[in-house]
Amino acid sequence: MQISNFGNFPGIIPVIIEDEVFVYPFMIAPIFISDEANIKAANKAMEQNNLVFVSCAKNSQEQKRFKDSFYDVGVIGNIMRKVTLPDGRVKLLFQGLTKGKILSLQDENPLQALIDVIIYKEYDADKINAIMEVLREKVTSLANISQFFPPDMLKTIDDNDDPNRIIDLIASTLRLKKDQSYKLFASNDTEERLLSLIDMVIEEIQTQKLQKEIKSKVHNKMEQINKEYFLKEQLKQIQKELGVDKQRDEEINQYYQKLEKIKPFMEEDAHKEVKKQIDRLNRMHQDSADANIIQNYIEWVLEIPFGKMSKKKLSIKNVQKQLDKDHYSLQKPKERVVEYFAVKELLSLRDKNNTEGKGTILCFYGPPGVGKTSLANSIAKAIGRPLVRIALGGLEDVNELRGHRRTYLGAMPGRIVQGLIEAKEMNPVIVLDEIDKVGRSMRGDPTSVLLEILDPEQNVAFRDYYTNFNLDLSKIIFIATANDIFNIPVPLRDRMEFISVSSYTPQEKEEIAKKYLIPQELKKHGLKSSEITLNSQAIKLIIEKYTREAGVRNLRRTIATIMRKCAKNILQSKETFKKITITPKEIPQYLDKIVFEIDEIAKENxxxxxxxxxxxxxxxxxxxxxxxxxxxxxxxxxxxxxxxxxxxxxxxxxxxxxxxxxxxxxxxxxxxxxxxxxxxxxxxxxxxxxxxxxxxxxxxxxxxxxxxxxxxxxxxxxxxxxxxxxxxxxxxxxxxxxxxxxxxxxxxxxxxxxxxxxxxxxxxxxxxxxxxxxxxxxxxxxxxxxxxxxxxxxxxxxx
Missing domain, CATH: 3.30.230.10 (Ribosomal Protein S5; domain 2)
Structure with missing residues (x-):
């Protein structure tokens, strides 16, 4: 069909803006339109002579149809068929006839423009034929390495004598950017178009060769191993090009450096085990299933504070001073603790090679709330060592103490090793709380592990299942606590020396309340000693009638209850506030009814x-x-x-x-x-x-x-x-x-x-x-x- 059949040009015809690519004159292609402006333009064309001008938008996201939003060149063609789709879009079957150029815009609703046909300049046939031979050679080279050229494209190019038609065919096949397509589309100089297209084809040949070279390298590696390794190596090659892979090398170098620093303080088997795992990680691909497990292991082990010790010298004067400061009464337990550290201090003075000495394991036992754990806190504070508390109540799994083997999912070191990592020193004070409540189940008997941990002759070579090498625990000061020593198995009981921390007398509780509990609770509740007075008779009443315990835990809670009510009273009576004095008469205002009471004996026989x-x-x-x-x-x-x-x-x-x-x-x-x-x-x-x-x-x-x-x-x-x-x-x-x-x-x-x-x-x-x-x-x-x-x-x- 000829363009002359539709009238003379220049002429005014409707304009449709295509968002994606340029449409070429030789194409019969479906065009899908959905915006109202394009649909109106198509309807206008159908009402006249089916002739429409199709241009390409500069920005596919641009919705407005103003002059600078689309190119001024395009294809003049006719609408062969128009179908409305169920989703609201309109499908046009468009036949391109010739290239055209917008001279001026006429109407906006629908968009119409004065269009003229693009006519190519005269050219030297011999020169153009020579350039065409170069183009055919380059296109043949590109077709040999690219999958985008159909097999019949070369034959169509050879059979065609129109250079501009050949240029348009090749341009439609190449994946050109919009600006490149416009340069070829708008020009009417055949020689210039040919030379520009040759440059574009050469550039595409170089791109295809580079891609083919990369694929060839990866393919050779795939033949050596397997398909999975090929995919990983391709990722690795890309990461290396981007410089991402250097980070992993730096991490592994850091692991080696850390290992060398702590090597003098490690046993030989421990150093070999850790180095072996770092070497394995270095050889292993980072996406391997075992890489993450091995890296976790290395990071855990290198966190163990090999060679780091508390440098503070032992001094029984400091121990005695701290115990007296933190605890009232408890003369026997405090005396035994001082004796324990006196032995260690004497050994450190007389035997420079044995700075610690192998001592017994102390176990404080007694009712709840009498100060067993707080004694251990005072000991750690006095000797300047970090305190690690391990609660053993209800512990049933042996692996909780000894560590999980690395073959298990979610494996980690035992609590002892974790305690060393937490303390950041190899000689902390470790409190084994509630050692009498260790459980026993199908997962093992944790007391058997405690036998090794607490035996000074064995814990010099304690093996954690996770680390898989021996650790020296002899520098750790272990202190256990228990309520009932008869619940501790006899072999474990044999490893410890028991110190009874028994009940406080009412007089001792009264002194503890005055010297420790009341000042501490005043501070916690934001109160001052000048604002509240709790006299001795009131304290005695609280001890006798409102608390019944061996220790002072409930006594502290009761005092805290009084302090909360006092804080409330102070806030509610700011202007008329007077000092609060609490006597036995005022106690019922602050506390509920009497809870405990030991009945006095009957006077009658x-x-x-x-x-x-x-x-x-x-x-x-x-x-x-x-x-x-x-x-x-x-x-x-x-x-x-x-x-x-x-x-x-x-x-x-x-x-x-x-x-x-x-x-x-x-x-x-x-x-x-x-x-x-x-x-x-x-x-x-x-x-x-x-x-x-x-x-x-x-x-x-x-x-x-x-x-x-x-x-x-x-x-x-x-x-x-x-x-x-x-x-x-x-x-x-x-x-x-x-x-x-x-x-x-x-x-x-x-x-x-x-x-x-x-x-x-x-x-x-x-x-x-x-x-x-x-x-x-x-x-x-x-x-x-x-x-x-x-x-x-x-x-x-x-x-």
Whole structure:
């Protein structure tokens, strides 16, 4: 179809702006339009003679159709078919006829312009043919190395005699930028167009050769290994070109440098293991599955502070000063700690090669809140070493301490190695908290690892599964804490020396509150000592009625409660604020009702009621034991939620009293003997059933120290003799009537002191060995009597 069939030019025809590429005259191509301006232009063309001018936008993102937003050259062609698509777009089947140029814009809605046909200049045929031969040669070279030229393109070029048509064919095949396409499209000088196209073809040949060369190199490497390695090497080649790969080399060099620095302080096997892993990482591709695991291992191990030690010299004066500053009372534990460091200091002075010495492992044991962990904190502060706390409560997995093998997913070093990394020194103070609560499960027994960690003869070569080499733990000061040492396995118990940190007396708690707790809580709550006064009587009331514990943890919480309320009162009464003085009368305003209270002893002497002494996890307690007799056959009934040990103690006590009655050692009153017929040989204990009860029946009670109290209660009820209400007792009983020693004597005597008891009976062996540790105020106000047999007990108790 000829352009002459559509009228004369210049002429005014609608304009469609194509966003992507130039359309050439020889093309029959689909054009998709969606904006309103193009659709109106297409409709205008269909109304006239189907003739339309298609140009290319300079910026594909530009939506406005103003003069400078599109090129002034394009293709004049006709719309062969127009179809509206379901998505709102319009599809045009466009046939290009000839190139045209916009002379001027006419209308904007729709866009129309005065268009003229581009006519090429005359040219020298021989010269153009010579240039065409060069172009054909270059295009043939490009076709041999490029996949973008169709096989029939070269044949079409050879068969065509029109140079401008050939230029347009080649330009449409090349991936040219819009500016390059415009330069070829707008020019009407055939020679100039040919020379420009030759330059563009040569540039494309060089690009294709470079790409082919890179692909060839990568392909050769793929033949040597496998397809996966080919992909990784291609990435590596690109990274090397971009300079990214140097970072990994620098990291590996840093690993080598760090290893060389700590080499003098490492064992030979440790150095070999770490160096071997760094070498493996250096040989390994960074995207390998094992590379990340090995790098994590190297970073963990190089963080271990090989050769770094605390340089502060040991001084028992500093230790004693710090312990006295942080803790009131606790004379025995503090004395033992000072002795421990005295040995180390003496060794460091006399043996320069042995600056530490192999000492025992200290274990502080006692009720909660008495200051076991804070003693360890004070020790670390006094000797100037970092403190690492490892909570062992509920620990079941051996690997938590020894480390996970690197074959497992998410493997990491054990807590000991992590503690060294955290401390940044090889000789920190490590506190093993709650060592009596270590669990045991199918994943192993952690106590077996603790045996090696805490043994001075073995921990010089402790092997962590993750690091896979030996570490010297002998420079670490291990301090364990426990509530009940009997829950610690015997082999582990053998590794440690136990220091009892027992309950505080009320007087000690009062001093601790005044010197430590109240000043600390004032500071925490933003208060001043000039604003609040808590007198001694109020502190005593809080200790006796509102807290019941061996330590001072709840006492601190109670004081904090008072401080919070005081802070609130200060803010609410800023203008009329007066100094707050808290006395026993004001305590109910700050605290809830009385929570704990040890009942004072009854003043009246009664039959069958005995004051026993018991040990609990929060200190001592006074345990009343009551007995009655009922006509029966000599049966024994026990109530009060008693454990198996106390039940056995009651049966033993009953048997001992029977023996005493049978041997006439324990006399039955004359009044009662008249009720028994002269010819009747039945003893009184067979005429009655005995019922023993320990009040607070919902509270479980057990222990091996209630024997003499139970026997005294039974003897009192059978003999109908009253017992002294101001006496308490503790001690176990044998079938022969001997009194055996017991534990927890300090807590029991403190409880008796709180209850106002004047006299306490204790086993003779306890009297000889434990009385020296009792608080002075308790020994001064209570008469403590030693007893060896039940006869001595009954002599003191029965009236």
């Amino acid at each position: 009664k039959i069958g009621i005995i004051n026993g002494l018991a040990w609990t996890s929060v200190g001592g307690d006074v345990l009343k034991i009551e007995s009655i007799k009922i006509k029966g056959k000599g049966l024994l009934t026990l109530t009060g939620s008693l454990g198996d040990v106390m039940k056995e103690s009651a049966r033993i006590a009953f048997s001992v009293i029977k023996v005493l009655i049978d041997s006439d050692t324990l006399k039955i009153t004359q009044k009662k003997s008249k009720k028994i017929k002269k010819d009747q040989e039945t003893q009184i204990y067979n005429l009655y059933d005995i019922h023993i009860h320990v009040p607070e029946g919902a509270t479980p009670k057990d222990g091996p120290s209630a024997g003499i109290a139970l026997a005294s209660s039974i003897a009192s009820i059978l003999c109908e003799k009253k017992t002294r209400s101001d006496i308490a007792m503790t001690g176990e009983l044998t079938l022969t009537g001997a009194v055996l020693p017991i534990g927890g004597l300090k807590e029991k005597l403190i409880a008796a002191h709180k209850a106002g008891i004047k006299k306490v009976l204790i086993p003779e062996k306890n009297y000889k060995r434990d009385l020296i540790d009792m608080p002075e105020e308790v020994k001064q106000e209570i008469e403590i009597l030693p007893v060896k047999t039940i006869e001595e007990v009954l002599k003191e108790v029965l009236i």
